Structure formats: structure tokens, C-alpha cells
Amino acid sequence: MLGAAASLALAAVACLGIGVGCLRLFPLGAARCLAFGEVGLLGVAALAALGATINLVLPLTPWPAMVLSAGGAVLLVLGWRGAAPCLLTDWRSAAVPALLLAGILLALLPAMLRSSAWHFDSGLYHMQHVRQAMELPVVLGMASIHERFGYNSLWFPAAALATAGVPGVAGAFSLNALLAGFVLLAMAERTVAAIRTGQARVAVFGTLVVGLLVLTPVFTLRGWIGSPNTDIPVTLLALYAFLLGLQYTEADEDRFAIAGILTATVALAVAVKLSALPLLLLLLLPIVDWWRGRMDRRQVALLAVIGLALGMPWLLRGIATSGCLAYPQPASCLPLPWTIDPAVARGDMDWVRAWARLPGVPPEVVLADRSWMLPWAREALADPVLPFVGALAALAVVLAAVSLRRRRLEWRGPGMEGAILLAAALGALAFWFATAPLIRYGRTFMLLPLLLAVAMLAPPAAIAWVNARLPARGLGPGILAIGVVALAVHAGMQRPRGMPLGLGGYPVLPQVAVRPLPVPGMLPVTQPIEGQQCWDAPRLCTPALHRPVTVERVGPWFMVRAAGAEAPAP
Numbered sequence: 001m002l003g004a005a006a007s008l009a010l011a012a013v014a015c016l017g018i019g020v021g022c023l024r025l026f027p028l029g030a031a032r033c034l035a036f037g038e039v040g041l042l043g044v045a046a047l048a049a050l051g052a053t054i055n056l057v058l059p060l061t062p063w064p065a066m067v068l069s070a071g072g073a074v075l076l077v078l079g080w081r082g083a084a085p086c087l088l089t090d091w092r093s094a095a096v097p098a099l100l101l102a103g104i105l106l107a108l109l110p111a112m113l114r115s116s117a118w119h120f121d122s123g124l125y126h127m128q129h130v131r132q133a134m135e136l137p138v139v140l141g142m143a144s145i146h147e148r149f150g151y152n153s154l155w156f157p158a159a160a161l162a163t164a165g166v167p168g169v170a171g172a173f174s175l176n177a178l179l180a181g182f183v184l185l186a187m188a189e190r191t192v193a194a195i196r197t198g199q200a201r202v203a204v205f206g207t208l209v210v211g212l213l214v215l216t217p218v219f220t221l222r223g224w225i226g227s228p229n230t231d232i233p234v235t236l237l238a239l240y241a242f243l244l245g246l247q248y249t250e251a252d253e254d255r256f257a258i259a260g261i262l263t264a265t266v267a268l269a270v271a272v273k274l275s276a277l278p279l280l281l282l283l284l285l286p287i288v289d290w291w292r293g294r295m296d297r298r299q300v301a302l303l304a305v306i307g308l309a310l311g312m313p314w315l316l317r318g319i320a321t322s323g324c325l326a327y328p329q330p331a332s333c334l335p336l337p338w339t340i341d342p343a344v345a346r347g348d349m350d351w352v353r354a355w356a357r358l359p360g361v362p363p364e365v366v367l368a369d370r371s372w373m374l375p376w377a378r379e380a381l382a383d384p385v386l387p388f389v390g391a392l393a394a395l396a397v398v399l400a401a402v403s404l405r406r407r408r409l410e411w412r413g414p415g416m417e418g419a420i421l422l423a424a425a426l427g428a429l430a431f432w433f434a435t436a437p438l439i440r441y442g443r444t445f446m447l448l449p450l451l452l453a454v455a456m457l458a459p460p461a462a463i464a465w466v467n468a469r470l471p472a473r474g475l476g477p478g479i480l481a482i483g484v485v486a487l488a489v490h491a492g493m494q495r496p497r498g499m500p501l502g503l504g505g506y507p508v509l510p511q512v513a514v515r516p517l518p519v520p521g522m523l524p525v526t527q528p529i530e531g532q533q534c535w536d537a538p539r540l541c542t543p544a545l546h547r548p549v550t551v552e553r554v555g556p557w558f559m560v561r562a563a564g565a566e567a568p569a570p
Contacts, residue, residue, distance in 0.1 A: 004113060008105055008174045010069055010164035015043030015178065017072030020079040022046050026260065026306055033257030035193075036097035037186030041240075041261070043072065044158065044179055045268045045310060051133070051157030052313035056320065057556060060133050060160040062167060069164040097185060104181045108225060112177040116226035116507045122172075123510065123533030124543055125149060126228045129156035130172045131539050134163075139540070141338025141560040143322035144549050145525060146542040147348040150322035150340060154271040154314050159228040169536065172228040173507075180225060183236040184213065190247060199250045200463040202243065205455035208392075209239050218385050218443055226507075230273040235444045237269035238279060238428070242421065242448060245282045246455060249417040256299050259286040260306060267307045271314035274326060275441065278431045281424035283307075288416055328352065338559050344547075356436035376437065385443040392450035399457035418456065425449040512537040521551025523558045 019039035028034065050068065051060055058064070080094070119126070125148040132139060133156055143150025155175070162171030162178065191206030193199075212218055219235050244262040251258055266283060269276035286303060289295040318327060323339025325332035328349040330342035347363075354363035357372040366372050380386065425448040432442040514526035514537045526541045528534055534541035548563035 004170070004174070005106065005109055007164055007166045007170045008109065008112075008177065009102075010166070011162050011171065011174055011178055012040065012101065012105060012181065013076060014069040014072030014164055015040045015047060015182070017043065017074065017076030017079070018046045018068070019043035021072075021075045024079060026302060028257040028260040033254040034261065035186040035189035036094060037101065037182045037184070037189060038261050040101070040182035041179070041186060042264060044175075044182065045264050047161050048154035048158035048268060048271065049310050049313045051161040052154050052317045055133050055138050055157045055160070056313075056316060057137055059136050060157060061135075062163060065161045065163045065171070068161060097189060100188070101181055101185050104184055105177065108177045108180060111222040112173060112226040113507055114226065115223050116173050117509055117535075119224050119227040119229045120533070121148075122227040122229060123512075123535045125151075125534070126156070127169065127172060127509070127536055128534050128539060128541055129153075130159045130169055130228055131536065133157045133160040134169075135539055136558065137556055138317060138320045139523070139558045139560060140320055140554065141323060141340065142540070143324075143327060143340045144338070144344075144547075144560045144562055145519075145540060145545065147328065147340075147344065148543075149540075150318075150324070150327040150345075150348075152314060152318035152321060152327060153230050153273060154268070154310070154317070155228060155230050155233060155273075157317070169509075173226050175228055176225045176232045179233055179236055180213075180221065183240050184210065187213075187240060187243060190243060194247065194250075195463055198460060198463060199247065200458055200460040201455040202247045202250060203463045204458040205246050205451055206243055208451055208454065209243065212388065212447070213239075216384075216388065218388055218447075220440065231441065234269055234273045234276050237265050237272070238276060238444050238448070241265045241269065241279055241282055242425065242452065245285060245421050245424070246452075248285050249421070255286075255289065256295060259289070259295070259299075259303055262286070263303045263306045264310070267310040271310050275432060275435065276428075278424060278427035281420060281427055284420045285417060288420070338561050341562060352436055356438040356441065376439075380439050383439045383443075385439070385446060389446055389450065392447065392454055396450060396453040396457060399454065399459075402459075403457060421452055422449065425452055509535045511535075512541070514538065514541055517542070517545050519545070519549055519551055520563075521558070521560075522553060523551040523560070525551075 016039055019042035022042040022045075023034075023039065047068070054060060054064060117123070125146065129149065132142070139149075159169075159171040159175045162175045163169070164171070187206050187210050191203055191210065194202035194206060213221055213236075217223070219232075221232065224232055241262060244258055244265060248255060248258045248262065262285070263283060266276075266279045269279055283303075286295060286300070290297075290300050315325065318325060319334065319336070321327075322345070323334055323336040324330075324345060325334070327333075327340070328345045330345040330349070333339050333342050333345060350363040350367060354361065354366035357376055358366045361372075425445075429442070429445040429449060432445045510533070512531075512533065512535050513529045514534070515529055517525045517527050519525040523540065524538065525545070526534075526538055527545065528537065528541065528543070532543035534543065549560050550563050552559045552561075
């Protein structure tokens, strides 16, 4: 476990350093504008964009990961003095949040190791995606081997680079834990700062979200955090984006800095998983500010550059793997030599929609009518999220009743900005229900409108009461940091039982026997002899090959296309 802790620490230092470099490249404002955890969040976003960009032409071997890790450490040492004044200074210095980050990561370490081989899709295709990025430049038309390889995400090249040069797939195990550490720390920083400054909505929302993440199993943080799945990062980034959106509506200063972090958070969430697409509505907040004259064109242009820095690598990677702008939407497919058959994309999209509604039943049956809604509702009523939905709804009703009784019912904050936040939350809920309404995919979106309602109805007097009873500035965070680290050390010393640990202290993945498939070309393609999961089997391993394909060499790339498809012009 010490090896896993060390590689996790190396990756954290690298992300913090890369985040410092991002602050130099994209200056976001003056003093007191960013949380310490947001520097690491920027580093993770940059790591994802760099990984996808490099992998367009080169494999992400340990050497690029090692160079980026060393470069991040150098940037952290040399550039921290310039970045430190831009941090929220309630913590007095970087020492306390750094200690808190170390404690959070150590506390997550046992769960990370225990859950490394639990997520079904990690064995199905996540790990193969990561290994492909580490060993080959992006494979053109990889979706034709198996549809899941067309699911576009920056999270897989980010996991390949997050190894920090350590042999193996350490980044695949640790990336979600790393992001959780940065986001939880940033949430805690902004929540404490909001309590200190009387920003009631941010304080209530942040307290509820941190409590749900840390104390409840609703978001499956402990169960899946050790795999490179894309559900955990979308949950964390969506929750944090709404906290930033609330703070944006209450902040008088540093709104541009908050807008910059909000843009990076939303863009990364969409580039990790397309289900986060409605979060783009949150970017209307700075656009409204520009329309009102509170933000100039240069600032808006900088926000656009931040979004494009993440959006363009994601778009290019999607075009490369499937030939589509937004696979599996067939209307987004382009006329390229390696583009997957639009009929296959349409069938895959129907399969996703059907499986999310009624697993195991063919799409032509599920999508023919709405008979799936009754068994879906039964599953929803049995889901662990339901008690929290009920509790938050009841709390919102009580707060509204109290306000009405005092004849002071009001929707605090600018009406347009509040409407944007609600539209984004309800839009995300509607988008989830219309596309893939599997309950565990939608827990975040089910809770978000209620969390917003409670935050907006909470009386500011309650926050003032809490603030008056907090310890002296600096003493409280210090005690909290010491307590977190003490608990983390205790948790971190608990080796997961019954789990063999391999190189670097990480778990040994299941060994899968494979057989070669008859695919013409120089790229070996294999299939598991039993089951569908490939895990770390030799690349490229596919759960199944549904149609004949051929592989050709085009410059530095392998290109996969359906057998019989027209060859590209020389």
C-alpha cells in the first residue's frame, strides 16, 4: 500500500504543479479568487486535455507521464509563490489545505484499492481504453471493433498520464480518487469561506453536498472510486459546478475567477461523459454578466479559450475513434473512411436507451411503448437515493412554509441567475430521463434541484449563528486538518483483506484467457474465452466482434473499418 500511496502523492503533486502553470497561462484574477483544491482540479483538466492531444499522434507511455510529472513538480516549486496570493486566504497559508488534501487521499486509499476490480464496465472496456492509449496512438475507427470503444471520454487518456511514470496502470486506479480529493477539498474551502462571509446559499449547499459525499453511499464513492469509470467524475464535477454557480450569484468580487473555474469544470464534465451536456447552461451566468456590461470581451474570450482547450481534444478524439462528433448519435457521424456504420450507431443508441429502462430486454420491445415505466418505478422506489430525495423535499417544504408564515418568502439573488441555475438542474434531470434513465446514473440529477431549493430557501440567520460559534480563524481548519489526517492514517494502514497486491502496491487485476480473432491486418484483436470482460488482457481485446473488420496502416495510425468498405484514397 505504501507504493500506491506514493504514486498517488506523485500524481497529486504533478496536478497541482500543472494547475499552477494553468494559472500563469490563464490569469483568472487578483487575490482571494481560488481554492487550493481548484488548483489541482485545473491540473486534472489540463492532464486530460494534454493526454488526448498527445495520444492523437503518440502513445502515452511512461515517458510522457514521467516528463509531465517532473514538469508539474518543477512548476509547483517555482511558480507557487506567484499563484499563492490568488488562493482563498482564510486558511492563512497553503500548509493546512495541503495537509487536508493528504488526509483525504489517505482516507480514500483503502476504498480505492478495494474497488479496483468491482466496476463491470472497467473490465469490459475502460481498462482496454487506458491500455490502448498507453501503447498506441489513437486507433482510427476503433468503434468498429466494439461499439463501447466509440464512447468518447478524456478520462481514459488522463488515466494513462496519471501514472506519473510508474509502470503499470496506476493512473487507472488512482485518477478518480485524485479528483475526489481535489473536489472535496475545494468544496470544504469554499463552504467555510461562505460561512465566514455570510453567503448562506453556498454554505448550505456545500455543507449538504459534502455530507452526502462523505457520509452516505448515495454516490457510490467508496464502491467505484478505484476504477477509471466516468460516473464518479461526472457526479463530482456536476455538484461542484452548481456550488460555483451559486457562489457566482452571491460574489461581488472575483466573479471572473469563479467563471474561469466554472468553465473548466463544466467543460471537463462534458468531455468526460456526454450525459453532463446540460451543465453547459451554467455558462449562461458569465454570458449574462457580459450582456449586462460586468465582463469585457477579453474576459469572455479567455473563458472561450479555456472551454475550447478541453473541447477540441475531446472532439478530435471522438472523430478519430468512431468518425462521429457525438457517438452514438448517428446524425453526428461524418463521411470518413473509418466512420462506423450509422445503422450500427443507431442500434447501439437504442440498446443504451433500452438497457437503462429495462435491462436484459431487447430494444424493439422496450422502446415500443411505455410499459417499462412500471418496473422502472419499482426500482426507483427501492433505490438508496429515495430517502434522501424525500428528506430534501420535506426540508424544502418546511423552509418554504416558515418563510410564508413570516411573510418573507423570497427567491434571494438576481432572478435571472436563479432561473439559470434551476434551468440547468431541471435540464440535466430531463436529459437523463430522456436518454438513459438508469437510476444509479441519475442520482446526482435527482438531488440537484432539491439541493438548490433548500439552499435558496435557507434563512441567512442560521449561517450567521454558525459563524458566530466557529473557532478562531485558522484554529478551526488546523484542528480539522489534524483530525482528518489522524483518521486517514488509521484507515490507510488497513490493507484490504483477501486482495493480492502487485507492483506498486496496487491490486492484481483478474487474469483473462483470450483467443485471437481472424482480423486481417497488423493489429492483433482478441476475445475472452469466457465471459465479456477483458480487464488487462493483450490489446485490443473486445468483448465480442459483431461484424467482420479489416485493419490497415495509415501513417502512424492503425485504421479499422468494416470489411468491404471503400478503402481511403492514397
